Amino acid sequence: MRLAAIVLRELPENLRTLALMNVLSAIATAALLWLVDAAAKDAAKGIVSPRLLVMYAVTVTLFGVTHNYALVTASQDAERLIHKIRLRLFGLVRRADLVTVDRIGRASLHGVLTQDTQTLAQTLPLLAIGGQQAVMLVFLAVYLAWLSPLACVMAFAFAGIAVAVKVARVQRLRRSMVEAAAAETRVFDGLTDLLRGFKEVRMNRRRGDGLIRDLADASSRARAVNVDMKERWGRNFALVEAMFYTLIGMMVFVVPLFTTGYHAVVVAATTAALFIVGPVSTVSFVTPLVAQTEMALSNIEAMEERLRAAAGSAPDEGTERLPGPPTRIALTDATFAYHDDAGAPVFAVGPLSAEFRAGEITFVTGGNGSGKSTMLRLLTGLMPLDGGQLLADGEPVPAERMQSYRDMISAIFSDYHLSRRLYGVADPAPARVRALLARLEMQDKVTVTDGSFSTVALSTGQRKRLALVVAQLEDKPVIVLDEWAADQDPHFRRVFYEELLPELKALGKIVICVTHDERWFGLADRVYHMNEGRIEEGHGHHHLFALETA
Numbered sequence: 114m115r116l117a118a119i120v121l122r123e124l125p126e127n128l129r130t131l132a133l134m135n136v137l138s139a140i141a142t143a144a145l146l147w148l149v150d151a152a153a154k155d156a157a158k159g160i161v162s163p164r165l166l167v168m169y170a171v172t173v174t175l176f177g178v179t180h181n182y183a184l185v186t187a188s189q190d191a192e193r194l195i196h197k198i199r200l201r202l203f204g205l206v207r208r209a210d211l212v213t214v215d216r217i218g219r220a221s222l223h224g225v226l227t228q229d230t231q232t233l234a235q236t237l238p239l240l241a242i243g244g245q246q247a248v249m250l251v252f253l254a255v256y257l258a259w260l261s262p263l264a265c266v267m268a269f270a271f272a273g274i275a276v277a278v279k280v281a282r283v284q285r286l287r288r289s290m291v292e293a294a295a296a297e298t299r300v301f302d303g304l305t306d307l308l309r310g311f312k313e314v315r316m317n318r319r320r321g322d323g324l325i326r327d328l329a330d331a332s333s334r335a336r337a338v339n340v341d342m343k344e345r346w347g348r349n350f351a352l353v354e355a356m357f358y359t360l361i362g363m364m365v366f367v368v369p370l371f372t373t374g375y376h377a378v379v380v381a382a383t384t385a386a387l388f389i390v391g392p393v394s395t396v397s398f399v400t401p402l403v404a405q406t407e408m409a410l411s412n413i414e415a416m417e418e419r420l421r422a423a424a425g426s427a428p429d430e431g432t433e434r435l436p437g438p439p440t441r442i443a444l445t446d447a448t449f450a451y452h453d454d455a456g457a458p459v460f461a462v463g464p465l466s467a468e469f470r471a472g473e474i475t476f477v478t479g480g481n482g483s484g485k486s487t488m489l490r491l492l493t494g495l496m497p498l499d500g501g502q503l504l505a506d507g508e509p510v511p512a513e514r515m516q517s518y519r520d521m522i523s524a525i526f527s528d529y530h531l532s533r534r535l536y537g538v539a540d541p542a543p544a545r546v547r548a549l550l551a552r553l554e555m556q557d558k559v560t561v562t563d564g565s566f567s568t569v570a571l572s573t574g575q576r577k578r579l580a581l582v583v584a585q586l587e588d589k590p591v592i593v594l595d596e597w598a599a600d601q602d603p604h605f606r607r608v609f610y611e612e613l614l615p616e617l618k619a620l621g622k623i624v625i626c627v628t629h630d631e632r633w634f635g636l637a638d639r640v641y642h643m644n645e646g647r648i649e650e651g652h653g654h655h656h657l658f659a660l661e662t663a
């Protein structure tokens with residue numbers, strides 16, 4: 114069982130104490146039963162024994178303390194396990210390369226990081242309680258066997274049948290649970306279209322109708338499988354409850370028929386049988402959760418394996434540093450191809466050769482889908498080359514230096530995500546932040562306090578301006594801007610090309626811009642024009658040129 118293996122592997126520290134506390138609380142329960150029986154017999158004779166009273170109080174205290182410890186520790190351990198798994202997943206995602214993340218899909222990753230870890234958060238504490246109740250049952254069995262072996266055999270055989278019935282049905286429920294999860298995922302996918310594509314849906318009634326129809330279908334399918342699953346579960350529950358009442362009946366109607374001297378222990382045995390009902394109920398209640406937990410764990414493990422396999426095939430990127438900030442970076446005969454899920458290449462770039470120098474502005478131009486962003490992903494070390502080389506100051510950048518190389522670059526890709534917190538910018542000087550915000554004409558909109566922007570609820574162009582503030586605070590030797598100006602108004606576009614870019618150039622940075630703004634092509638020291646994954650012949654291959662302003 115995956116769960117047991119993981120608990121043994123990940124949480125070996127408290128297991129012994131936890132087991133001891135469980136056993137002590139189970140012994141205390143059995144002792145309480147004995148004390149109740151003894152005190153009831155005294156009470157029948159009109160006696161109240163102070164000795165039994167003290168023993169009862171001590172045993173209740175022992176039960177309370179040990180049970181509390183076991184419950185609290187088990188919940189803490191469950192949360193610790195979830196935290197460990199989450200941190201491991203965060204680390205693996207962070208180290209994964211872009212191709213792997215794109216191939217796995219952000220929705221699947223999101224599902225594992227949220228739904229599956231949440232399932233664990235819900236089920237693990239309940240399973241811990243189920244485990245405790247199972248230990249309790251062992252001790253109740255010993256006590257009942259001591260009273261009457263036959264009563265014990267009958268009670269546990271019957272309880273065993275009740276649990277077996279339920280577990281067998283739960284096994285059959287597995288498929289419908291998988292179906293239910295798949296149905297929920299389909300609803301989730303449709304919801305993503307609805308929420309992310311809200312504007313597009315709002316603008317077009319037919320698109321909205323189609324999407325809502327699909328969502329309704331998916332939701333109705335999810336309802337049907339969920340109802341079916343829960344109906345089965347409800348039937349099982351009712352059946353098991355009825356079986357318990359039958360069990361109590363057996364203690365008073367059936368067992369006396371087969372034993373002699375049972376009259377002396379009938380009350381104690383029936384009380385014990387009543388005590389069994391609770392733990393058996395709990396155990397059978399949490400049993401289906403085992404399947405759910407196993408499924409979540411298997412999803413998590415499968416995702417970890419995929420991420421680890423991708424990371425394992427790549428060398429450790431963080432071990433070596435670049436000798437210093439590069440003044441030239443280049444691709445030589447670089448090739449790369451995207452593949453579909455079946456492994457067939459769908460789009461290839463290269464061989465590409467391009468050089469980018471400090472104190473120069475290089476433009477990358479070309480039509481939509483010509484491979485500009487792909488080239489930038491290769492140049493920035495986000496995706497490994499299939500062939501050719503990535504050079505910094507004329508030296509190939511080995512995999513071991515790739516993180517150090519990436520750390521030299523500030524990049525604002527076209528799908529840039531702006532976090533509210535300025536991660537990675539240590540204590541920016543308030544005056545510098547204010548100056549930059551003013552330079553980007555954002556001083557009236559946003560402030561920075563405690564390393565966070567006051568807001569990121571801004572227009573696309575304004576968010577890009579903040580991204581440029583972050584990039585300038587980072588102050589890296591290389592700055593890459595993928596169609597940065599496309600979202601800016603004409604005034605600020607001019608500021609960008611005629612003031613900001615020359616300023617960055619004057620600072621001696623390697624400035625790389627993907628742009629369609631022909632009007633400013635003359636400003637570049639180099640222009641690489643891309644077409645169908647290649648740099649077009651006659652366009653800026655290793656020599657300087659400037660296009661005339663259109």
Ligand SMILES: Nc1ncnc2c1ncn2[C@@H]1O[C@H](COP(=O)(O)OP(=O)(O)OP(=O)(O)O)[C@@H](O)[C@H]1O
Pocket residue numbers: 215451452459460479480481482483484485486487488527
């Ligand atoms: N993750 C991916 N998987 C498969 N194919 C991809 C992937 N990303 C991009 N492509 C394909 O690669 C081609 C080039 O895309 P790229 O984003 O580099 O173009 P671009 O020149 O930057 O275009 P645009 O001007 O529209 O931003 C496109 O045809 C696209 O379909």
